[in-house]
Amino acid sequence: MTATGDAEQPIPHPALWGVLYRNSTPFWEAVKRHELELQRCAQCGHWLVPPRPMCPKCRSADSEWVPVSGHGTIYSWVTYHESPHPAFEVPYSVVLVELDEGVRLVSNPVDIASDELEIGMPVDVVFEDIDDDLTLFKFTRAA
Amino acid sequence: MPSIKDAAAVVGVATTGFSTDSGRTEYSLAAECIKAALDDAGLRPEDVDGIVKDVVDGIDAMYIQKAVGIDNLTYASDSRYGTLPLLNAVTAVAAGIANTVVYYRSANNASGKRAGSDFRAAKETKDESLDMIRYDFHAPFGLLTPDGAIGMAVRRYLHEFEVSAEQVGWVPVVCSEHAAKNPQAIFHDAPITLADYIDSDVVVDPLRVLDCAPDVDGAIAIVVTRAERAVDLSQPPAFVMANAQGTSTEGEQLSSYSRPQMSGLPEMGLLGDELYRVAGIGPNDISVAQLDDRFAPLVPMQLEALGFCERGEGAAFCEGGDALRVGGRLALNTNGGFLGEGFSYGTNIIEAVRQIRGTSSNQVSDAEVVLVASGAGGPADGCILRR
Numbered sequence: 001m002t003a004t005g006d007a008e009q010p011i012p013h014p015a016l017w018g019v020l021y022r023n024s025t026p027f028w029e030a031v032k033r034h035e036l037e038l039q040r041c042a043q044c045g046h047w048l049v050p051p052r053p054m055c056p057k058c059r060s061a062d063s064e065w066v067p068v069s070g071h072g073t074i075y076s077w078v079t080y081h082e083s084p085h086p087a088f089e090v091p092y093s094v095v096l097v098e099l100d101e102g103v104r105l106v107s108n109p110v111d112i113a114s115d116e117l118e119i120g121m122p123v124d125v126v127f128e129d130i131d132d133d134l135t136l137f138k139f140t141r142a143a
Numbered sequence: 144m145p146s147i148k149d150a151a152a153v154v155g156v157a158t159t160g161f162s163t164d165s166g167r168t169e170y171s172l173a174a175e176c177i178k179a180a181l182d183d184a185g186l187r188p189e190d191v192d193g194i195v196k197d198v199v200d201g202i203d204a205m206y207i208q209k210a211v212g213i214d215n216l217t218y219a220s221d222s223r224y225g226t227l228p229l230l231n232a233v234t235a236v237a238a239g240i241a242n243t244v245v246y247y248r249s250a251n252n253a254s255g256k257r258a259g260s261d262f263r264a265a266k267e268t269k270d271e272s273l274d275m276i277r278y279d280f281h282a283p284f285g286l287l288t289p290d291g292a293i294g295m296a297v298r299r300y301l302h303e304f305e306v307s308a309e310q311v312g313w314v315p316v317v318c319s320e321h322a323a324k325n326p327q328a329i330f331h332d333a334p335i336t337l338a339d340y341i342d343s344d345v346v347v348d349p350l351r352v353l354d355c356a357p358d359v360d361g362a363i364a365i366v367v368t369r370a371e372r373a374v375d376l377s378q379p380p381a382f383v384m385a386n387a388q389g390t391s392t393e394g395e396q397l398s399s400y401s402r403p404q405m406s407g408l409p410e411m412g413l414l415g416d417e418l419y420r421v422a423g424i425g426p427n428d429i430s431v432a433q434l435d436d437r438f439a440p441l442v443p444m445q446l447e448a449l450g451f452c453e454r455g456e457g458a459a460f461c462e463g464g465d466a467l468r469v470g471g472r473l474a475l476n477t478n479g480g481f482l483g484e485g486f487s488y489g490t491n492i493i494e495a496v497r498q499i500r501g502t503s504s505n506q507v508s509d510a511e512v513v514l515v516a517s518g519a520g521g522p523a524d525g526c527i528l529r530r
């Protein structure tokens with residue numbers, strides 16, 4: 001199951017509008033390469049998710065982008081039954097995945113029906129090329 | 144340490160009433176409402192020297208001045224959420240910057256476009272603020288609405304404390320009972336039953352349509368003045384004992400997904416501690432409250448955070464509804480709440496003032512103090528009013 005609805009309606013994403021939240025540009029560039037990288041404080045190792053210009057633990061401005069496992073579990077989810085945007089055809093689910101590294105990312109499930117979703121379900125990252133400008137990361141049942 | 148306790152009072156309140164299509168401009172709604180609130184207080188526009196506008200909803204204060212005939216201000220500010228603009232007014236009065244301050248918000252959120260709903264706004268603003276998290280990390284996956292964003296935390300709460308829809312449903316049931324007696328509450332002519340709630344459409348699982356307060360058109364206005372002035376005006380004053388905000392670790396607006404636990408409202412806990420500290424009273428002294436029912440499952444979470452019950456016991460507190468009815472342990476949202484009157488911040492303060500005056504449609508006898516809290520799931524805000 002994909003969250004992509006009407007192909008004529010682009011998925012809302014700042015990259016399509018010519019702006020990208022600059023703190024997260026390296027994140028989306030990695031996704032384009034089908035890699036999942038997250039920002040981590042270079043001083044104390046605290047994960048900076050969502051991305052930010054300073055570490056809230058040690059106040060260092062020195063950070064690095066680090067590859068992560070792409071493996072985690074479903075921490076929570078919602079299922080839309082009324083579409084908020086023409087790009088999304090209902091029903092579709094949005095998951096909050098807790099990666100093995102302990103950080104959480106919003107995404108969509110792939111090949112998991114909404115009534116099969118469960119808190120704690122193990123999942124792996126997969127990548128979906130939407131068009132030339134946008135690649136998304138999603139999660140499927142762990143092998 | 145200086146304190147705002149009892150330095151200011153709410154002396155005038157008004158709403159335009161709420162609808163799904165006002166057929167009027169936000170300008171006209173605001174002007175009418177501000178005049179009505181001043182009339183309620185027995186004050187004239189010439190008495191006003193401070194204005195606080197809701198930063199999201201309503202037109203600029205300079206236009207209000209032109210229409211209502213408020214020429215000279217020594218204090219004007221923008222604020223947001225339910226009781227934070229009240230805090231601006233109270234602090235301005237307590238600090239002697241202004242004598243009489245009007246807080247207003249005005250919005251056609253039902254018939255018009257809901258403020259902040261347009262994600263393309265990001266393109267124009269090019270901001271680096273926290274809201275960009277939503278555009279960048281939520282929008283591409285279709286997590287586009289407040290109910291979807293808060294649904295993640297609601298599911299964690301339901302899961303971690305084994306809370307059922309049959310428990311949460313008593314919040315909208317009791318609010319509908321209160322709304323049915325309030326002529327201003329348009330959404331319930333008659334109370335709903337728990338079965339109505341369970342059968343109502345799921346909008347964004349785990350939230351049903353009857354969990355979510357509807358957007359409305361309308362305006363509110365609230366007049367605040369110095370405590371010693373308040374006693375000479377038309378209405379019994381509602382003294383502001385305490386008024387504060389609370390935020391907490393890794394907070395976001397309805398999407399605090401990076402904090403260790405998502406099943407509680409730590410900012411609401413901080414808010415409660417501060418309100419009780421300043422007011423010098425505790426939850427045991429309070430028997431009527433206006434809590435944030437924009438999303439019903441946040442009510443049991445607030446009951447826990449504000450100390451009306453233990454952690455994890457909020458749903459049991461709500462079950463059966465008796466504790467939330469007039470005469471129960473904590474009469475909840477006696478105007479029907481946002482669920483019954485529509486989602487407009489400020490109505491929570493106004494209903495608390497009615498309780499203090501003894502004019503609520505669901506009056507709690509001897510309501511000497513009323514707690515107001517909003518901003519559940521985001522930056523929390525609240526106040527305690529007294530007779």
Ligand SMILES: [Zn+2]
Nearest residue numbers: 041044055058
């Ligand atoms: Zn650090």
